[in-house]
Amino acid sequence: xxxxxxxxxxxxxxxxxxxxxxxxxxxxxxxxxxxxxxxxxxxxxxxxxxxxxxxxxxxxxxxxxxxxxxxxxxxxxxxxxxxxxxxxxxxxxxxxxxxxxxxxxxxxxxxxxxxxxxxxxxxxxxxxxxxxxxxxxxxxxxxxxxxxxxxxxxxxxxxxxxxxxxxxxxxxxxxxxxxxxxxxxxxxxxxxxxxxxxxxxxxxxxxxxxxxxxxxxxxxxxxxxxxxxxxxxxxxxxxxxxxxxxxxxxxxxxxxxxxxxxxxxxxxxxxxxxxxxxxxxxxxxxxxxxxxxxxxxxxxxxxxxxxxxxxxxxxxxxxxxxxxxxxxxxxxxxxxxxxxxxxxxxxxxxxxxxxxxxxxxxxxxxxxxxxxxxxxxxxxxxxxxxxxxxxxxxxxxxxxxxxxxxxx
Amino acid sequence: xxxxxxxxxxxxxxxxxxxxxxxxxxxxxxxxxxxxxxxxxxxxxxxxxxxxxxxxxxxxxxxxxxxxxxxxxxxxxxxxxxxxxxxxxxxxxxxxxxxxxxxxxxxxxxxxxxxxxxxxxxxxxxxxxxxxxxxxxxxxxxxxxxxxxxxxxxxxxxxxxxxxxxxxxxxxxxxxxxxxxxxxxxxxxxxxxxxxxxxxxxxxxxxxxxxxxxxxxxxxxxxxxxxxxxxxxxxxxxxxxxxxxxxxxxxxxxxxxxxxxxxxxxxxxxxxxxxxxxxxxxxxxxxxxxxxxxxxxxxxxxxxxxxxxxxxxxxxxxxxxxxxxxxxxxxxxxxxxxxxxxxxxxxxxxxxxxxxxxxxxxxxxxxxxxxxxxxxxxxxxxxxxxxxxxxxxxxxxxxxxxxxxxxx
Numbered sequence: 001x002x003x004x005x006x007x008x009x010x011x012x013x014x015x016x017x018x019x020x021x022x023x024x025x026x027x028x029x030x031x032x033x034x035x036x037x038x039x040x041x042x043x044x045x046x047x048x049x050x051x052x053x054x055x056x057x058x059x060x061x062x063x064x065x066x067x068x069x070x071x072x073x074x075x076x077x078x079x080x081x082x083x084x085x086x087x088x089x090x091x092x093x094x095x096x097x098x099x100x101x102x103x104x105x106x107x108x109x110x111x112x113x114x115x116x117x118x119x120x121x122x123x124x125x126x127x128x129x130x131x132x133x134x135x136x137x138x139x140x141x142x143x144x145x146x147x148x149x150x151x152x153x154x155x156x157x158x159x160x161x162x163x164x165x166x167x168x169x170x171x172x173x174x175x176x177x178x179x180x181x182x183x184x185x186x187x188x189x190x191x192x193x194x195x196x197x198x199x200x201x202x203x204x205x206x207x208x209x210x211x212x213x214x215x216x217x218x219x220x221x222x223x224x225x226x227x228x229x230x231x232x233x234x235x236x237x238x239x240x241x242x243x244x245x246x247x248x249x250x251x252x253x254x255x256x257x258x259x260x261x262x263x264x265x266x267x268x269x270x271x272x273x274x275x276x277x278x279x280x281x282x283x284x285x286x287x288x289x290x291x292x293x294x295x296x297x298x299x300x301x302x303x304x305x306x307x308x309x310x311x312x313x314x315x316x317x318x319x320x321x322x323x324x325x326x327x328x329x330x331x332x333x334x335x336x337x338x339x340x341x342x343x344x345x346x347x348x349x350x351x352x353x354x355x356x357x358x359x360x361x362x363x364x365x366x367x368x369x370x371x372x373x374x375x376x377x378x379x380x381x382x383x384x385x386x387x388x389x390x391x392x393x394x395x396x397x398x399x400x401x402x403x404x405x406x407x408x
Numbered sequence: 409x410x411x412x413x414x415x416x417x418x419x420x421x422x423x424x425x426x427x428x429x430x431x432x433x434x435x436x437x438x439x440x441x442x443x444x445x446x447x448x449x450x451x452x453x454x455x456x457x458x459x460x461x462x463x464x465x466x467x468x469x470x471x472x473x474x475x476x477x478x479x480x481x482x483x484x485x486x487x488x489x490x491x492x493x494x495x496x497x498x499x500x501x502x503x504x505x506x507x508x509x510x511x512x513x514x515x516x517x518x519x520x521x522x523x524x525x526x527x528x529x530x531x532x533x534x535x536x537x538x539x540x541x542x543x544x545x546x547x548x549x550x551x552x553x554x555x556x557x558x559x560x561x562x563x564x565x566x567x568x569x570x571x572x573x574x575x576x577x578x579x580x581x582x583x584x585x586x587x588x589x590x591x592x593x594x595x596x597x598x599x600x601x602x603x604x605x606x607x608x609x610x611x612x613x614x615x616x617x618x619x620x621x622x623x624x625x626x627x628x629x630x631x632x633x634x635x636x637x638x639x640x641x642x643x644x645x646x647x648x649x650x651x652x653x654x655x656x657x658x659x660x661x662x663x664x665x666x667x668x669x670x671x672x673x674x675x676x677x678x679x680x681x682x683x684x685x686x687x688x689x690x691x692x693x694x695x696x697x698x699x700x701x702x703x704x705x706x707x708x709x710x711x712x713x714x715x716x717x718x719x720x721x722x723x724x725x726x727x728x729x730x731x732x733x734x735x736x737x738x739x740x741x742x743x744x745x746x747x748x749x750x751x752x753x754x755x756x757x758x759x760x761x762x763x764x765x766x767x768x769x770x771x772x773x774x775x776x777x778x779x780x781x782x783x784x785x786x787x788x789x790x791x792x793x794x795x796x797x798x799x800x801x802x803x804x805x806x807x808x809x810x811x812x813x814x815x816x
Contacts, residue, residue, distance in 0.1 A: 016461065016464035016465050019465055020465065050484065053424065053484070053488060054487070054488065054491060056424035057424050057427055057428065057488045057491045057492045057495065058491035058492065058494065058495045059495075061491050062490065062491050062494045064501070064502075065487040065488075065490045065491045065494070065502055066487070066491075068483060068486065068487035068490075068502050068504075069483070069484050069487035069488065071483075072480035072483045072484050075476060075477070075479075075480045075483075076458065076461070076477050076480050078476065079462070079473040079474070079476035079477035080461060080462065080465045080473075080477065082470065082473045082476075083462060083465045083466035083469050083470050083473045083474075084465045084466065086466065086470045086473070087465065087466045087467075093472070094472075094473055094476050096476075096553075098506055098507075099506075099551050099552075099553075120551075143507050143528075144507075145504075145507075
């Protein structure tokens, strides 16, 4: 019997009424003969409520204890959703990550899944149960409760789909798929019926935020068929994330415009241009579990170069502090930095075979008088860092410049 | 090093501020050199909020899932309390029942503790940690989350004190000890500095509600030194529950007046007076996990007798339904029942050696025109069932009649 994994986000389970709607949808799939695993997030607002409670007690909450408190959010939802499924006449049973068990490393508040014990779930599925699993949480080897970081419920869904070889992992959210850009900024944004895994990866990491990046990586690694759907619209088929390029012969050159204003930039000036210097700078940053996004270094001159990178704004102050001794040690001349930046990217697998994308992008921004502070490119995307006040404008003009409002 | 177990109830941890107060109190005990285990309940109102949420989804919440949702209440508190302890400069670590593990049977919403794995706690105590344990919850052999029933956190505290051989188990609540009766009803009620285990047992089961009855039984069985204290008053030494009668040579005849209006009474009329009939009636009630409190059967005549008992009001309708076929089967003549009753009891170990307690009790009630519907006695208590509207009056006049407002 085919297995479907469905994951419902916080707004989809934000009230008793919405939870009942989810139960009805699950029942519909179940009645078609599918075995069902449902992964649930905390009810909308609940995680923030719990974090606020923690902050009332401790200004920098202890990470182990923070995971203990925030993991209760999903536990509440899985119980409610199981009740709703039972009320709807189905057999259902909830599992916390500790019960499954979903084993992670011990990096509290940002743990990574190491393994999933599938036996108990498999037995329940065979016995006709809908298995409802708490997203976002895990347990380390020592039995401590961990969490996977914001959006980690997507990863839970994909990891379960991979472990149990599901036919499809459906991510239900408050949007009905992946758009050419955020419709709140560009009303003409269109839903993409398919998007390649690589594009999705770039879109997610660049801030489209429909799916957590790690879940997309996971899906790619284990070839999980991943679909993004709306839990509020019955009709839409959402967006399917594909892993085979030839499924997309008619691929548009550019699939979308992504953006992100959660980052801060740091430039170390006058860095001696010698081997190993990048590691000397970024090693301690990585050791402190700070994720670095863009890294830009241009060719040096006079044995010197400037080294720039971006980090999440939450890590900005910590990063500056960490860099102080490093700058001295490597005898760089100083630091300039700022957190009022935005990153805007054009993404598309079609980009590989088409010249001129970069020039169209830079010309379009120049015409609006938007200064480009940093540039970084990959095979399928071009990203620029600009002043955050121009972000919406940049997204709108690029969306138009690449004709994304026109049907492909 | 001596170990103290402290248990804090819902009002004691009802806000961030109160949790910080608890942390300060724990720190004070810790600074005196004690190893500390702290058992915490859900924040006041939280369990009811979660039950209401469950009821929104399912009118009769599935018991397994109900335990999953309500156990989150304590999990939130242990995280917050651990954070407060860490903020206060202590080493602290929280444990859910599943992490400890506190193994129970599988009777969801009213499970009983079977065993406690003490190794991990012991290791943490030796390493100088304050160990914060979620009260009220357990895990069954199959890994399902269970709860111990209302007030179950007391039982968790006593069970941990027994397993780890604590010097004392301190139950912090919103009253500073055991009183001769409820001060809300009789303002002259006095705090008892000691009360015997047996009296406490009768007081708790009869509705004094300071401690959950099972916790007192547990304490008696494992000879745990149990003290009831207020978390809001620093000065009071609370009430110590003693297990040696000779510690109380100057014991008053009557220690207190207990009462309970949570019960309903059922009388089966015209029951054939033959061996095995009580079992035929109560067997199915027990099988349905309904607790029976008072049981009264008078001598029969003409081969017939009337059989009465009381159950919790929540189980009243279910009990009546269960009795229908039984009444037919045993050919009894009918049922009379009512849930507008109250039970009032006088309790005291001194009663054993003093005649006349019963007559004083009955005369006092008669003088107020209060009709007695049922009577039941034990070695150290006399209980009567009366119309619930007379309950406060009965408690007040009995408190005065036995001179409980006078210092012993």
